[in-house]
Amino acid sequence: MKASAFAYARPTSVANALELLATHGDKAKVLSGGQSLMPAMNLRLISPEFIVDIGELAELRGIVVKGDVLTIGALTRHADVLKSPEVAAHAPLLRDATAHVAHPAIRNRGTLGGSLAHADPASELPACMMALEATIIVCGPRGERRIPAQEFFTGIYETGLSPQELLVAVELPVARKRSSHFFHEFARRHGDYAIVGLAAQSIVVDGYFTDLRLGFFAVGDRPLLANAAGELVNVPVTPERLTKAAAVLSDELDPQEDQQATPAMRRHLAKVLLSRCVSTLLSRPDLRSGAPE
């Protein structure tokens, strides 16, 4: 379990990093927190010839709020997201989700940009980006691109990033008035990737959803912003409504089989999550499936 030999560079500016990526292209890999890249290299699942370590690019680190926009640099570590008062105030969903990402040692090194660029369909953070209407900002040889989260994730470990591009930051609209959120995942152990998870952001007025964004993860080859939410917005939510929404959800899902679960089990768990989410956000215990909390 030793990586094959590779060349290594530690650029000192984004411009410098982009030059290196332009030169080495497909043969290069960006190294951020290394928590996904290094295990893959040690297992020799991938053997990049050139490593561009972006760890020193201070310009990619940090969390700022400007007007209605919360910007988080790509190099911001999971641990910093967890501790950030700005994130707690303006995107509490992201804070709750990050607490479920791996373990403290991994969160101390792993970065938001790395997680999004890695695009593991079972990861919490891409789904949060969808639920939070994030914009992913990338820089490449032809300048900056701003990609809506919903278009960024294109498949298992696949994104809209080209090998010459660097993910530099994400922008999130700050949480609106009366917004609430729900995060839950089913994982065999704390810190494991989820079997199925849900990151949801909503606005509830007088017992109605006026907005509901359901970001499911580990239910297909990429995170899913469920259309089922449409069944629940601006209508009184009855058990029958919820059942209807669950049926719509079931049709949208394309869950994979793995050692933890069959597709049928994933569909089932996603529906349980939906009911628990709606019940929690509307404070309606009658809608909850299974035992009370």
Add this chain to the structure above:
Amino acid sequence: MTDAPETRDALSALDRPNSYIGKTMPRPNLDRLMQGRGLYVSDIELPRMGHVVFLRSPHAHAKITGINALAARQLPGVIAVVTGQELATVITPWVGVLSHLKGLKSAPQSAIAIDRACWQGEAVAAIVATSRAAAEDAAEQVSVGYDELDAVTDMRTALDPTTSVIHASLGDNLAFERHHDAGAVEDAFAASDEVVDVEFIFGRHTGVTLEPRSVVADWNAAEARLTIYQGTQAPHMVQNIAALHLGLQEAQVRVVCKDVGGSFGIKVHIYADEMATYALSKLLRRPIKFVADRVESFNTDIHARDHRCRGRIGVKRNGTIMAFEIDDLTGIGPYSMYPRTSAIEANQVVNLVGGPYVTRNYRARARVVFQNKNVMCQYRAVGHPIACSVTEGLVDLAAMKIGMDPVEIRRRNLIADDAYPCASPSGLRFEQLSHHAALAKLIRMMDYDVLRAEQAALRARNIHRGIGIASFIEVTNPSAAFYGVGGAKISSQDGVTVRLDAQGAVICQTSITEQGQGSESLTAQIVGSVLGVSMDRVRVILGDTDNTPYGGGTWASRGAGIGGEAALQATKVLRRNILDVAAAILQMTPGELDIVNNNVVNAGDGTSRIELGELARIVYFRPDTLPPGIQPELMATRHFVPRAYPFAFTNGVQASWLEVDTETGFVKLLKHWVVEDCGTIINPQLVDEQIRGGVVQGLGAALFEKCVYDERGQLTNASMADYLVPMSGEMPDIDIGHVVSPTLESELGAKGAGEAGTAGAAAAVTNAVNDALRPFGTIVTEIPLTPQIILTALGRI
């Protein structure tokens, strides 16, 4: 038999300033380990040392048609690429059988496969280079030609006539079969009011030690001596086997075992890749290091459990258990492991089922079959978790059927505490067990009735919690009956030497080993207590065949009971010898003197007469001042082995309290209790932590751990990401209580404690899950109890 707090009174004869027995003492090796000054095999660097990487078969079963290593040999840093054929010139193959396991058969196994690979992960070539990374680079350049053969993967069809036979010379895929029939089983079932008949399924799992298996072998051609640095539980066994197959005398092999990062039975066997490493050192005449990486560990560290066991129980409406019957099937991989064999686990299952109960009626069959999967062998609590899960599962299902409380059915059937000595239906002899005292204590600790009331109240609110109880017996302190009688050169006796040095400190050499259990600590505690010296004066040396007495090592819950007694007896002799010298110096009789707190004192009033350092000074440097005729012997050795009983059985009972989310199939462990009886407790904290660690491994089996093979014999989850070990986040608090029934076979009275936790944990959890699922009219009898299994049982998916 007493409850734990009284233990200390029972040992009042030793209750002096230096009485460490029964007290929690910090482990003497802690500072060394905490300050990073441990010496693990990976830390060892020798001049000219080569690193070996094994190229391993990607197929479960394949003929090797050719190996081309030309390109690899050209790479920088590569020292050699060695095939099985080439290595066979220095090391002979072996067959893992023992004569007392009648009918057990296996095929010759080579250090590196020759012609044929029999499991995915078997080594087919060794690549030796100046670093592990260089050897891995070269391994990618070795091309091996394979013709895939049929792989035998399903144990249920391994004996079918249509299934191919793995080793043609053996005739079939049956490695071992055992039948047992005691009492009048047919009549007992006929006379039963209810009979329960179910199949229990146990996932294959493995030990997952923090430090992987690792070896440095250093053949010194000038001395004609091989030094093996290895993290092993049994150095003398390794010495014997290495010598035997390398054509050496045992005196030509030294095994050094410094710090070991966990073993759990994984490191008590002889592995082909370790044998290959010894042989490579001899072949290449230089030190060779092998450190398994995590993927290799999953593919080659012994696996265990993987049983399917049909069980039947007959019960009267009044709760009397009439009979047990089992039919156990297990698949062990392509070879029986060496030298302890892979039949022991199934054999133990037959031995142990029904063991806590009075019924005499018991019938069993166990079959052990070959497969093209990694080898299986003994791992912590060998066979016990299976026997316990089957027995206790059946007892609970029987209770459910007749509508009796699970505690009550146990009260009515467990062997009475005053019925000893007696024997189990399989013929195991019990000296003294304490099932009822243990159960009574457990019920008090868990507040059983309150818990039942809470369960009922929550059920009304759609919250489903369950209570599971599991009584168990455990094999500890094995005598020669375990391996020796079968012809294995695995010592069941252990030896300890104690010596007073020139400043009055004590050096103690013991043949038991330390892999984290606290062997060093318990040995020092015993020596300090018996001699009357403070623990900081006692230094324990272990893990070196050149420098310790001959003995078995640490496995099968034997270190404290056997090695501890040898330490006690050796120290008694040293103490007598010291008092003889002191009496001569002080012109008194030995009976008038005692040793307390590093001083020889007046037995009567405790006045200090001579410090041990001063006594040692006189003995070693001014013997001329001693009276004529006195020859001090300040070094003593004693050995010990249990003879009266083949095993010192221990017993105990565990309970689990958990919640099942019936919508998702997830189980949340809320609390776990253990009451066990390991006889004399030397260090309560060590015992409790051994039990907790054991419980956690048992909980891992219950909920998480499984080596998942596909139908082609590929292990599909050989990484820490996919093979789920239990982690602290999911573990409940584990409360531990004790009942103390010392064994009279030794003065110390200690039995083993290292495996008790693992023995019953999964059984308690499975019973608790079934208790929780009671309103749904379904049961589960397969572990690990995954959400998928529970949801399926509930009909949710």
